[in-house]
Every structure is written in C-alpha cells, then in structure tokens.
Amino acid sequence: QKEVEQNSGPLSVPEGAIASLNCTYSDRGSQSFFWYRQYSGKSPELIMSIYSNGDKEDGRFTAQLNKASQYVSLLIRDSQPSDSATYLCAVNRSGKLIFGQGTELSVKP
Amino acid sequence: GAVVSQHPSRVICKSGTSVKIECRSLDFQATTMFWYRQFPKQSLMLMATSNEGSKATYEQGVEKDKFLINHASLTLSTLTVTSAHPEDSSFYICSPPGVELNTEAFFGQGTRLTVV
Numbered sequence: 001q002k003e004v005e006q007n008s009g010p011l012s013v014p015e016g017a018i019a020s021l022n023c024t025y026s027d028r029g030s031q032s033f034f035w036y037r038q039y040s041g042k043s044p045e046l047i048m049s050i051y052s053n054g055d056k057e058d059g060r061f062t063a064q065l066n067k068a069s070q071y072v073s074l075l076i077r078d079s080q081p082s083d084s085a086t087y088l089c090a091v092n093r094s095g096k097l098i099f100g101q102g103t104e105l106s107v108k109p
Numbered sequence: 110g111a112v113v114s115q116h117p118s119r120v121i122c123k124s125g126t127s128v129k130i131e132c133r134s135l136d137f138q139a140t141t142m143f144w145y146r147q148f149p150k151q152s153l154m155l156m157a158t159s160n161e162g163s164k165a166t167y168e169q170g171v172e173k174d175k176f177l178i179n180h181a182s183l184t185l186s187t188l189t190v191t192s193a194h195p196e197d198s199s200f201y202i203c204s205p206p207g208v209e210l211n212t213e214a215f216f217g218q219g220t221r222l223t224v225v
Contacts, residue, residue, distance in 0.1 A: 008150075041219075042218075042219065043202050043217065043219040044153070044216055088153070092207075095207070096158070099153045
C-alpha cells in the first residue's frame with residue numbers, strides 16, 4: 001500500500017462546475033496535509049494546507065480532512081480552464097513531504 | 110516565503126557524462142535541503158536530504174555514488190548526477206524543509222534532465 005494514494009484521473013469537469021479531488025494516506029500519525037498544483041514542466045505550487053479535522057476554505061478552494069478515515073480532499077468551486085493541472089496531495093512525515101501520484105484535472109470550456 | 114533558485118532549468122547531456130544541479134536559498138539560510146525526482150506522469154519521490162557540514166542522507170534505493178549531494182554552504186546545495194544514463198532523465202527539484210515542522214515547503218524551479 002502506498003503511503004499517499006490518489007486517483008490518477010484524468011478528471012474532467014465543465015467550466016463552472018465543482019471539481020472534487022480525493023486522497024487517502026496510510027500513516028495514522030500524520031498531522032500535516034497539503035495540496036499542490038503542478039502545471040506541466042513546472043514545480044508544484046502550494047494551494048492549501050490543513051492540519052485539523054473539518055473544512056478549510058480559501059477563495060474557490062476548500063480542503064477537507066478526516067483523520068479517522070485517513071482522508072483528505074480538495075474541492076474547487078467554479079472551476080476554470082486555468083485550473084487544468086495535476087493536483088498533488090502530500091503528507092508531512094517527520095519533516096519530509098510524501099506525495100501521492102497526483103490527479104490530472106481537465107476543465108473544459 | 111522562502112525563495113529558492115535552482116539552476117539550470119533544462120539540460121541535455123550525453124550518456125556517461127556528469128551533470129551538476131545547483132539550488133540556492135536567496136533570502137534565508139538552509140541547513141538542510143530536500144532533493145526530489147519526478148518521472149513523467151509520476152509523483153515526486155524524495156531522493157535525499159543534504160545537510161550543511163555533514164553527509165547527505167539518502168532514501169532507500171537511491172545510489173549515493175551516482176547521485177552526489179553536497180551542501181557547501183548555508184545557501185548552496187548541489188546534486189551531481191554522475192555517469193548519467195537515459196534512465197536518469199527526469200525532473201529534479203530541490204526544496205528546503207519548513208521553518209517549523211508544520212509550515213509549507215517551497216520548491217526550486219526544477220531541472221529537466223535529458224540524457225541522450
């Protein structure tokens with residue numbers, strides 16, 4: 001079992017819709033969780049971090065964490081074509097980031 | 110946030126040659142630096158951690174004699190891919206650890222290495 005698992009996609013949504021990205025992790029002791037966006041050929045850029053159970057909202061993005069289920073998700077509201085990218089879920093393990101394989105999101109105009 | 114400058118952004122080299130990738134911290138002092146590798150359509154995989162003033166620590170399965178990591182100063186960490194082969198072609202990214210355990214990481218711009 002991988003430490004951090006994501007569906008590779010691609011996930012295709014129409015412009016204006018809600019995109020839902022999911023991630024599960026295996027280390028129950030994990031405390032810090034991150035969502036990164038990565039455009040092709042570029043380094044990842046941080047979108048959201050979340051440390052406590054529940055929802056955290058920032059603009060069109062909402063991260064959700066459920067430690068009991070070892071599940072973290074990212075919702076993107078009013079999806080735009082510019083949101084088309086690969087979204088990486090990452091978990092902090094002893095100061096090191098462990099990444100999922102990423103979910104490719106395609107927002108169709 | 111912390112600014113990290115990685116160079117070169119893209120390099121093509123012949124099989125058997127060595128390539129050095131530099132990662133500089135511009136506005137802070139980094140005692141450690143993480144080096145990641147990313148193959149196409151795959152996730153970032155941590156290769157090693159460079160440590161200023163001591164040897165780098167390598168993740169399981171990473172050849173330390175092939176991927177030489179040096180942390181020469183508090184602002185410079187380097188990764189040298191020695192005797193490169195086509196299977197070493199990948200995207201290499203450096204990143205300092207968070208200032209605190211639970212802060213965000215920042216990444217260098219990445220280096221696209223192509224070995225022909």
